[in-house]
Every structure is written in structure tokens, then in C-alpha cells.
Amino acid sequence: MPITLTRVTRDFASIRALDDINLTIEDGTFLTILGASGCGKSTLLNLIAGLDAPSSGRLAIDGVPIAKPGPDRVVVFQQPGLYPWLTLRDNIAFGQRMRGSIDWPRIDEVIGIMGLGGFESHRPYELSGGMQQRAALARALVMNPKVLLMDEPFAALDAQTRHRMQAFLLELWDKIGATIIFITHDIDEAIILGDRLVVMQARPGRIAIDQPIPLARPRSWDMTLEPDFLHLKRRVMSVLAA
Secondary structure (H helix, E strand, O other), X not given: OOEEEEEEEEEEOOEEEEEEEEEEEOOOOEEEEEOOOOOOHHHHHHHHHOOOOOOEEEEEEOOEEOOOOOOOEEEEOOOOOOOOOOOHHHHHHHHHHHHOOOOHXXXXXXXXXXXXXXXXXXXXXXXXXXXXXXXXXXXXXXXXXXXXXXXXXXXXXXXXXXXXXXXXXXXXXXXXXXXXXXXXXXXXXXXXHOOEEEEEEOOOEEEEEEEEOOOOOOOOHHHHHOHHHHHHHHHHHHHHHO
16 A cells, blocks of 8 residues: 655645655555654645645555545654543543444553553553553554554653653554654654655755665664764755755
8 A cells, every 4th residue: 555645745825835745655664754843744744644635746545546534544643632531441442432433352452562551541641651652652553554644753752761662663563564654853763763764855845865774673772873874864964954
């Protein structure tokens, strides 16, 4: 189920947020998208999610135009967005409830996968930031999406929790095999997580770099000292500074 973007632009009044975006994302890819604020990263994610429409160009999944949101694509935002009056288990079930049918065995399975067992009856305020973000990810996973769209999901976490969540996400991606499109401002995060990197420049938003990440899996933070990592990081920094 490849995702294709062909000559996509998005204009807001007199501002061109995205300009001539051409991108093909194959099944199972972990794509990281990096760029400064205002470069159109979130706009691009919203277009793929079907939450917005391009001003021109074409977006498609498996050849079918993207015209609206669909159950094959789920967005995980920077803030967990959990409902404070619901338990963790009911928060995770919320999307299925809105769809009209709850698969409780699947929900309990995902709670176990996410390491949240024993906290099913807790309210969000009783959970750590990392646990809240895992609950938000669990809520997405129980919908069985083919594509996870992640908009800076770890940006609000402290450094240690963020590193743990990055490692957890890589393990999870290895198990579920979904396509992940992950937006970040953090160069190290983008390189450590992805198997393909897109770097965007702003005004208007354009793709400046689109390349595979030449690091073997499994990944670890020791890789930040490897020559391939440092070479790519320097290249990215030079593009972002231009």
C-alpha cells in the first residue's frame, strides 16, 4: 500500500506552505521528516491523513486518491489527548467505541504489548508522561492501522523518557510492520529512528534531502558517534542552516 505524492502544493491565503512535493513511501517504511518550524511538516502529515486537501497535485494510497481520513491511517499527536474522566482502558477503547464495536481482547492485548498492564483502571493524571504517550499510541494501534502518522510525539517528554520511548517505538515497529511517518525537529532522533530521511526547507516548504539512512538495525545511541551518522548529521545541519 504505497503512499504517493505527486507535485503537491498547499497554499494558505498568499502563503505557499508546500511547493512541488514529490514522494513515494513504500509499505513498512519508517520515514522521518525533519525541518525547522514553518517548513510544512505538519501540513504534509495532515494531507496524508486526509485532514486537509492540497491546492494542487495528487495524493494517493495504493493508487486510490486520498480524499478524507480513513481507518488505514491514524495520527499520534505531540500531546496524548487522553480524556481525564476515562480510565486508561476506556481511553484506549475510545476510537473503537466511536467506530461502533469494541474488541476488548485486542485492547487488553495491546495494553500488554505497551507495558501498561496493571494500570487499566488508572486515570491519565495518575500516569507518567511516558505512560500517557504509550496509551495514546495504544489507542492508535487498536484501530489496526496500516499507517501511523506521528507529529512530534515525544517532544514534550524529558530526555531520558524520550530515549526510552524511541527505543520502545523501534521495537514496536519491528513487531507490527506498519508504515510510520514521524515528524521531528531533532536531528539525532530523525537519524536514529528512520530508515529513510526527508529534510524540508521553508518558505515555501520543499524537500531538500530525501535519502536512506545508512545505519544497520537494531539501532542504539552509540551510533551517534559512527562516521556515517556524523556525516549525515553534518549534511542535514548545513541544509537547515542555509
